[in-house]
Amino acid sequence: MASDDRWLIRDARIVALTTPADPEPVDLLIERGRVTRIASRLEAPGARRLAADGRWLIPGLWDQHVHMAQWAQTRGRVDLSATRSPAEVLERVAAALPTWAAAVVIGFGYRSAGWSTQPTVSQLDAITGDRPVVLVSGDAHNGWLNSAALSLLGVAARDEVLDEAQWFPVWARLGELARDPAGEHTAYADAVRDAAGRGIVGITDMELADGVPAWQERFASGIDQLRVRIATYEDTLDRVLARGLRTGDPIAGTAGRAVMGPLKVITDGSLNTRTAYCCQPYADDPSNRGTLNISGAQLTDLMTQAHAHGLRVAAHAIGDAALTSALDAFTASGAHGSIEHAQLVALADVRRMADLGIIASVQPAHLLDDREVTHALWPDRTHRCFILRTMLRQGVQLALGSDAPVAPLDPWLAMAAAVHRSPDAREPWNAAESLTPAEALAASTDGAGAVALGSLADLVLLDRNPLQAQHALEPQDVHERQDDSAAAAALLRGLDAVVTMVGGRITHAEPCLDLH
Template sequence: MLLRNVRPVARGPGRAYDGEPLDLDLPGVGEPGQVVDADGAWAVPGLWDAHVHLGQWALVQSRLDTSAADSVGAVQAGVRRRLAQRPGQPVIGFGHRPTAWPTLPTTADLDAVTDVPVVLVAGDAHHGWLNSAAQRALGLPERDEVVSEDEWFDVFGRLGETFGSERVGPDDYAATLRTAAGLGVTGVVDFEFGDGPAAWTERWAGADVLRVRTATYASGLDDVLAAGLRTEDALDAAGRLTVGPLKIISDGSLNTGTAWCCEAYAGTPALPFGEPNLPVEELTELLARAHAGGLQAAVHAIGDRAVGAALDAFAATGARGSVEHAQLVRHEDVLRMAELGIRASVQPAHLLDDRDPTEQQWPGQGGRCFALRWMRDAGVGLAFGSDAPVSPLDPWLAMAAAVHRSADERDGWHPEQSLTAAEALAASVDGVRDLREARDVVLLADDPLRFDSGPEAAAQLLGMRAGGGDVRGRSGGAPGLSALRKETPSGAREPTLTPPDPAGSFLPRRASPPTRLQRRASPPTRPPETRLTPTQSSPAARTPGRRAPRRRPPAAGPSGSGPSAGARRAWRPRRHDAPGAAARPAASRPASRGSTRSSRPAARAPARAGRAARRGRR
C-alpha cells in the first residue's frame, strides 16, 4: 500500500522527522497497488496488548463493580443494591482490593446479607470472596476466609456454568475487540482461563476483529503438543489467529499476599514470603516440554523470588518466552533476563493501583517495582499489556502510567524507573521498529510523542485513546483497508480521528473510582464516542494538499520552557473520592496492621491439598 500525506511518528534517537506530511510505501499493509490518502494524520504501527483475559474482560461489564469499596460494609451495601435490582439472582462481582481495609472479608460477612450465591472476584483475580451458598454450589469445602490461588483458579472458569448467569459467545468477544480497536489496538495475546487454540478456532468466524495469539495452560498442553502446534502457527487461513505461548502461573499476587518474595511481607502474615504455586522442578519440566514442542513459555512471576526461579528454569531448559508481570525484581535478575533473551511482559497501569499496597506490604522496596528503566537500559525486550480486567484494555493508559507513574496529585512514584513517551510507545507495538515493517497501521489526529516525559507527556498519550482509525494489514489474504471513517447506527458518518483532550487525566487508582467506573461501565458493544473540539478540525475536513495544522501545546509559563502552572494542573491526573464514602486523606489510611492481624488472606490448607491435580486441570 502507498499511504500518502501521512506523518510517521518518529520513535528513534533524536526523533529527526520534522512533521511534514509525506508519502510512505507500506509493503506489509493493504493490497498491492492500493493508495490511501491519510490527509495529514500521524501514523504508528498497530498497538498490541500483550496480556489480556478477553472472556473475563467481556464479563466485567455485567458484573457488580466493587472496585470503589474501601470496607466490608461498602461491599455489603453494593450486594444489597444488586439484589434489590435482580431479586434471587446470583451476584458475581469484580474489583475489590482489601489490603488496606479496616477488617478482612469473611464468608460470614456475605452470609449476613443473603443466602443467594455471591461470588466476588478480587481486583487482582487471585482470590474470590464467596458466601456459603456459593461455596456449596461450587463444591468447595466451606470456610470463613477467601478462596485463593490454585483452589480459586480451579473454580474461576466454572462460574458461568455453575450459576448460569455468565455466557460469553463470539458476539461478546467481537464487541470487546471492536472497543479495543477504537483505541488503536490491532492485536492481543489472550490468556483467558480454560481457553486455548481449540476454543478460539471454534469462535473465530464470529470474532475475527483483531489479531489474536491464544495461550495454552498446562491442562491443555498435551492436546496442543499432540496436534503438533507451535508458537506462531496460524489457526486460520489469513494468519490472524495464531498459537501463543504456554502460560504457567508460578506464584500469586501482591494484594492476595501470595507473590513469592526474597524479603518478608510487613507484619506477621501466614505466608511471610508468599509462596510458589508449583515446585521449581515442575516449572522446569513444563518449560522443557514446551520448548521441545516448539512452544514459547509465558511464566507469571510477580515476586522477586519467583522471577529468579523462572529465569533459572529458562536457563536450564533453553526455553524462549517471557516473564509475565515481573513486578518486583532484583537488578541482577534484570541483567540475567537480558542475557537470556527473555522478554518482560509488564502491565504499567497496575502500578497505579499497587503504589500504596506496595509501600504497606513491601516497605522500602518500591524502587524495585515496575523497574521499567532498569529493563530498558539493560536491553530487556519490553511488551506492555493490561491484564484486563485487572486494569482496562487501554494501551494509552499503560503508556501514560509508564511515563508518569502517578494517578493522582502526587509526584510520580519512583520516577527514576519511568520511561520516555517514545520508549513506552516502542513497548506497545509488538516489537515493530519501523513503520514500513508494520502489518497494521493506526492513524492519529496528533503526534502522541509531542512531550517526552512527565504529566504533560502522559496527558498527551491519554489524549490519543479516543482517536485512531486503523489501516489493517494484509497477511495471507486478510482484508486490506479498514475505513478511516466508521458508520454510526443511524448511517451518519462519524469522524474517527480526534484531537487529544488537554484536560485528559489518568484513570484513577482504586481509591479514585468514579472515572474507573465510567471507563469500565461502557458497554463493549458501543465503541467510545469521539468528538472534535472547536479548536481543531478533523483531518478529513482539511483542504486536500495543504499542510495539516499543528496543535499548539498549552501556553508556556513565565520561563517559556513549558506549560504554565494552570495548564499543568489541567493536564495533571486527578483523584476523585469514592461515591458514598467520606473523603479520606492518604496520610490517614491504615499503613499496616503489623502483628495484630495479617493484611492479607491467610493460607488455606485446602488450597494445598491436591495442588498438582488441580494445576493439571487449570
C-alpha cells in the same frame, strides 16, 4: 477476515520510533496486507483511498497480557472497585441484588490487601441467602463466594476466601454459570470493537480455559478484528500437544490471525492477596513470604517439556523470589519466553533476564493501583518495583500490556503510566524508572518500529503526534523533568485511533474520515 486488496493512504506523517522516518507527509500503498511503496506522491489506479490529511501514522498496538473472557464480561458485573472494607463490598452487593437479572451474581474489583479485616463466606451469606454470588478480587488472585456459589461449583464448604491454587480452577469455570451464548457474543464483539477503537491490532490472550476452540468459534461468528496469540496452561497443555501446535502456528479457521501462543505458568501470587513470593517477609506478617505455586524442579520439568515441543513460556512472577525461581528454570530448561509482571525484581536478576533474552511483559497501570499497598507491605523494597528504566537500560526487552480486567484494556493508559508514574498531583513514584513516550510506544507495538517499506499493514492513524511532548533531556534525567512527563502522559491518555487497520483491513474508522 480477508484483507482489502489495495489501499492508498495519502498525506500521512510517519512517527519515528526505533528507526528514523521522514517528517514530511507521505503516501503509502498497501497491498496484500503490507506496505509496498512509500513516496511523497503516489498514484495507484484502482486502489481504495484513505485521506490522512497530515495525521500521524504508527504501527498497530498490542496488549501482551489480556484475560479476554473476563474483560469482555467485566462490564456486566457488579463494580466493586474503590471499596475500602468488606462492609463497603457488602453494601454494593446488597444494592445490586434486587435488580440483578442473572441467576448468579458476579462482582469484580475489590482489593483486600489494605483492609483491617478479611472477608468471610458467612458475611456474604447473611445478605445473599440462597442466591449464588461470586466476587472476584481486582487482581484476580482470589474469590469471595457465598455458600450457594461454593455448592454450585462443587467446592467444599468453608468460611474463607479462595486464593491461588484453590481459586484459579473456580475462576476458569465462571463462564459455565448460567451461560448466555448471545450475551457472551455481544460482550466479546463490544470488547473487540472498543479495542480496535484504541488502536489495538493484537492481544496475547491469557484466559485459563482452552482458547483454541473458543477463538475458532469467535472468528467463525465474525469476531475477527484482532490478531490473537492464544496461551495454554498446564491443564490444557496435553490438548495443545495433541494438536501438534507450536508457538506461532496459525489456528485453523482464523485466516492466520489467531496463532498458538505461550505456555503460561503462574509461579506465585500477587501483592494484593499477600501471595507474591518474596525473598523477605511482608512487613505486616514476619511469617509470610508469599506463595510459590510450583516448585523450581516442577517448573523446570514443565518448561523443558514446552521447549521440546516448540512452545515459548510466559512465567507469571510478581515477587522477587518467584522471578529468581523462574529464571533458574529458564536457564536449566533452555526455554525461551517472558516474565509476566516482573513487579518486584532483585537487581541482580535484571542482567540475567537480559543475558537469557527473557522479555519483561509488564503492566505499568498496575503501579497506579499498587503504590500505597507497596509502601505498606514492602516498605523496604519499593525502589525495586516496576523498574522499567533499569530493565531497559540493561538490555531487557519490554512488552507492555494491561492484564485486563485487572487494568483496563487501554494501551494509552499503560503508556501514560510508564511515562509519568502517578495518576494524580503527587510526584511520580520512582520517577527515575520512567520511560520516554517513544520508549513506551515502541514497547507497545510488538517490536514493529516505525512504519516502513515492507511493514505489516497493521497500522493506526492518530489526530495528534503521540511524541509531541517528548522531552529533550536524556532518559536518565527523567527525574528532573516531572512537568514534561506529566504533559506527555496527559497527551497519551487523551489519544484514541482515528483509523485502525489489521492486515490491510480497516477494523475501526471515525466517521470524519474520507474513505473511498
